[in-house]
Amino acid sequence: MTTAVAVPTETSRTAGTRARRRQRRRPSRHPDRPRMSVAGILAWGAGLLFFFPVLWMFTTGFKQEAEASTDPPTFLFLPTLDQYRAVLGRDFVPYLLNSLTASVLSTVLAIVLAVPAAYALSLAKIPRWRDSLFFFISTKLLPPVAMILPLYVLATNLGVLDNVTALAMIYTAMNAPLAVWMIRSFLAELPKAVLEAARVDGATWSVEIRSVILPMIAPGIAATALICFIFAWNEFFFAVSLTATQAATVPVFLVGFITGEGLFWARLSAASTMAALPVILAGWSAQRWLVRGLSLGAVK
Amino acid sequence: MTAQSASTAPLRDPEPRPLTRAELWKRRTPLLPGLLFVIALTQIPFLFTVYYSLQGRNLLRPDSGEFVGLANYGTVLADPLFRNAVTNTVVLTASTVVLSTVLGIALAMLLDQRFPGRGVVRTLLITPFLVMPAAAALLWKTSMYHPVFGLLNWALSPFGVNVDWVSQFPLLSIIMVLTWQWTPFMMLIVLAGLQSQSPEILEAAKVDGARAWTTFSRITLPHLRQFIELGILLGSIYIVQTFDAIFMITQGGPGQATTNLPYFIYQQAFRAFDVGEAAAAGVIVVVATIIIATFALRVVSNLFEENS
Numbered sequence: 001m002t003t004a005v006a007v008p009t010e011t012s013r014t015a016g017t018r019a020r021r022r023q024r025r026r027p028s029r030h031p032d033r034p035r036m037s038v039a040g041i042l043a044w045g046a047g048l049l050f051f052f053p054v055l056w057m058f059t060t061g062f063k064q065e066a067e068a069s070t071d072p073p074t075f076l077f078l079p080t081l082d083q084y085r086a087v088l089g090r091d092f093v094p095y096l097l098n099s100l101t102a103s104v105l106s107t108v109l110a111i112v113l114a115v116p117a118a119y120a121l122s123l124a125k126i127p128r129w130r131d132s133l134f135f136f137i138s139t140k141l142l143p144p145v146a147m148i149l150p151l152y153v154l155a156t157n158l159g160v161l162d163n164v165t166a167l168a169m170i171y172t173a174m175n176a177p178l179a180v181w182m183i184r185s186f187l188a189e190l191p192k193a194v195l196e197a198a199r200v201d202g203a204t205w206s207v208e209i210r211s212v213i214l215p216m217i218a219p220g221i222a223a224t225a226l227i228c229f230i231f232a233w234n235e236f237f238f239a240v241s242l243t244a245t246q247a248a249t250v251p252v253f254l255v256g257f258i259t260g261e262g263l264f265w266a267r268l269s270a271a272s273t274m275a276a277l278p279v280i281l282a283g284w285s286a287q288r289w290l291v292r293g294l295s296l297g298a299v300k
Numbered sequence: 301m302t303a304q305s306a307s308t309a310p311l312r313d314p315e316p317r318p319l320t321r322a323e324l325w326k327r328r329t330p331l332l333p334g335l336l337f338v339i340a341l342t343q344i345p346f347l348f349t350v351y352y353s354l355q356g357r358n359l360l361r362p363d364s365g366e367f368v369g370l371a372n373y374g375t376v377l378a379d380p381l382f383r384n385a386v387t388n389t390v391v392l393t394a395s396t397v398v399l400s401t402v403l404g405i406a407l408a409m410l411l412d413q414r415f416p417g418r419g420v421v422r423t424l425l426i427t428p429f430l431v432m433p434a435a436a437a438l439l440w441k442t443s444m445y446h447p448v449f450g451l452l453n454w455a456l457s458p459f460g461v462n463v464d465w466v467s468q469f470p471l472l473s474i475i476m477v478l479t480w481q482w483t484p485f486m487m488l489i490v491l492a493g494l495q496s497q498s499p500e501i502l503e504a505a506k507v508d509g510a511r512a513w514t515t516f517s518r519i520t521l522p523h524l525r526q527f528i529e530l531g532i533l534l535g536s537i538y539i540v541q542t543f544d545a546i547f548m549i550t551q552g553g554p555g556q557a558t559t560n561l562p563y564f565i566y567q568q569a570f571r572a573f574d575v576g577e578a579a580a581a582g583v584i585v586v587v588a589t590i591i592i593a594t595f596a597l598r599v600v601s602n603l604f605e606e607n608s
Contacts, residue, residue: 033416040415046407047424050480054427056451057439069442069449113337116330124327132331139342141589143541145565146582149575150348151341173341176334205330236434236544237562241570251434251544258438258548265442265449272435283430284423291488295530299492 054280061270068266083270092271095253098164102239102249103232106171110228111221113172114179119209121180122187123195133184136177137296144174144237155242164247170238175228178296182227185297186220187213226286227293230279250275346586352579359573372580382581384556385564391471392560393539396478397532403479404486404531405524411487412494422491429484437548440477441466445549470550470557477545482538486531493527494520536592540585561585 034040060068062079117136121129151170152161160166190213198212214221236251243252254275257268283290291299356368376382411422428436444452447464456462465473497520505515543562546552552559552567559567561581569578 034414034418035416037413037415039410039413040418043407043410043413043415043421044417046410047421050428050483051424053436053439053444053480054431056443057431057435060443069446071449072454073449073451113334117334120328120331124330126324126327126331132335135335136338139338141537141592142342142346143562143582143585143589145541145543145562146349146586147342147345148566149352149569149579149582150345152569153348153575154345170341173338176338180334205327209330230430234432234434236432236547237566240547241566251432254434254438254548258551268438268442272432272439275435276431279432280427280430283426287423287426290426291492294485295489295492295534298530299489299527300496 054276057269057272057276059269060266061273063266063269065264065266068269083266084274086267087271087274092253092274095248095250096274098167098243098247099233099249099251101164102168102171102247103229105165105168106175106232107225107228109168109172110175110179111183111225113176114183114224115209115214115221116205117176118180118183118187119205119213122184123213124205133181136180139173139177140296148238148241151238152241161242162244162246162248164243164249167238167242167247167249168232170242171232171235174235174238175231178231178293179224179228181296182224182293183217183220185292185300186217186224190216223286223289223293226282227289230282230286233279349579349582352575353583355576357575357579359575368576372576373584376577376580376584379577381556381559382564385559385561388471388556388558389540389560392475392478392542392558393536395475396482396539397535399475399479400482400486400535401528401532403483405490405528407483407487408490408494411491425487426484428480429482431481433481433544434548436481437477437545440473440480441549445473466550467554470554474542474545474549474558477549478539478542482535485535489527489531489534490524493524497523533592533595537589540589540592 061083062081063074063077064080064082067074067077120126121133126132155161155163155166158166194216195212198216199208203211234251235249239249239252240255243249254268254271257264257271286293353372354367354369356364356366356371358364407425411418411425415421431439442450444450445465447453447462447467450465452465453462463469501519502515505519510518541562542560543566546558546560546563547566550558552563562585565578565581565585568574568581572578
C-alpha cells in the first residue's frame, strides 16, 4: 500500500529485489520480517506526535466540559455522548446536510465535466491541447480572494446568495481543473493497443467514453472523486463569504465557537470530530492516490 | 491566439478550412462544457475584479461606482496596513514552506526505511493534512495554545515555558499550525520521489562500493530535486492563500500582527465594504501569484514531460 509509485516492470527486476519485495508484502508471516530500527522508532515517534492533536480532539469530544479544560490535562475520564447530543441539538444537522449537498453535487459535476474534457485533451489530441491543459491548472493558481467580490455581487443580483447550489457551482469550478489533470493522468496510462481494440467503429465520443473509457478508469475516477470531495468538504473561504443561515456548511458552524473561549471545548471537539471525520476516512482510504491528486497527476 | 480563446469564441474565428474545421469542432466538443464552465466562474469574475478595481465602489453606497482610474492602486500601495499584510504573507509563507519542507524530507526519509507498522505511521502522518483546516485551527487555538489549559504549555512546563502563545507569538502560532498541516503534503511528494528511484541504480551504486552518504548526495538528492521543487512551489501557492487559520485563531490580530493578504482583502471587502480597494488589492495579489506561478508551471511541466 505504500508504493503508489511507478516501479519498473517485474521482468526487469533482479531476483534479489523480487525476493525483497515479496517479504515486504507480508512481513508478519515471514521469518525475516523487518525489525524495529532507530529509523522506525523515530518514525513512530513523529507519527504519534503529529497525530496526537487529532487524537486529543477525538477524545475530548467524549468528555464533560469540566474535564475538557483542566490544568494538568485530564487523560482518564468516563466517556460520555453528552457533547454529541448537545451539538446535534444545536441544529448541526442542517449544516451537515449543506456540506454534504455542496460536496457531493460539486464532485459529481466536476467529474461529469472533467471526464470528457480529459478525454479531448489526451486521447482525441485536439490541436493546442497543451494550452487548454495549462489553462485549467492556471485557474488553480488564481487566489479565491481575487474572484470573491464579483461572485458575491453576482450572487446577490441573481438572488442566490446563501444558496447551497450556487456554492456547489463554485466548488465545481474550483475542482474541475484538478479533476481534468488527474483523470488525464489516468487516461495517459491506458495501453493504446487495448484502446484501439475496444474502439467501436463509428461510435460517438460520448458512447466511447461510457462504454470503453469509463470501465477502464473506474478506480481512477473514484480516486479523483475522493480528492474533489475532500477539497469541497474542507472549503471555508467561499462558504463563510457567500452563505449565511440557509446554506452555511460545517466549517461555518464552527465559527460560532470562536468566541466564548474556554467554555465549550468538549462540545467544540465533538463538533470538530464530526466535521473532520468524513474527510479523514476518505483520505485514509484514498491515501495511495492522495499524492497524485495533490500534485495534479504529476507525481504517481 | 491560444486554443482556449479560439474555442471559447468561435465567432471570432471565421477562418475557412471547412473540412478540418468541422472535424476539429467535433473533437473539441467534449472539452467545451468543462472549459466554458471554468472560464465562466473563474476568469470572468477576475475580469470584473479588475473592473471594480478602477472604481470608487462601496457596498454601503449603492449609487457608487464612479471611474477613478488607478487611484485605488495608489491608495492600496500607500496603505501601511497593506504593506504590513504583504510582509506578514511573505513571513508566513516562507517560514511555513521552509519548515514543512525540511520536516517533510526528514519524515519521508524515515518512511522510506522498512520497519514494523510503516503503513500505520504513514496513515498517522497524513492525518493533519486531512483534518478540516477550520476545525484544526480552533483545536489548536483552544486545546494547544490556551495559556492556562493548553497542552503546549503543559508539555513545556518542565522547561519553565509559560506563555500566552496566541497573544505573545501570534505569527509563530499560525506558522506552527500551518507547518503541522503542510508537512504531510511535502512528505508525500518527497516520499513518492524516493520510491520512484530506480532500484537497479541504487543496487549498482552499492555493488560499486559507494558509501551511503555518497549515494544519497550524488544519486538520491538530484533525483529528489524536482519533487522538492514541485512541493515547494505548490505548497507556496496554497499557503499564500491561507485564510482559515487566521480567521479562526487570531482574526488577523492582535492589532494587525497576523493579517495576511487574503484576510486583508476579506476585511476590506466584507468589513469596510470598500470593494474598489479590495479589488485593487486582489489584482495585486494575482500579479504576484502569476510571478510565482510561472516558476511553478515550469516545474510541473518538466515533470509532465517525463511522465508522458
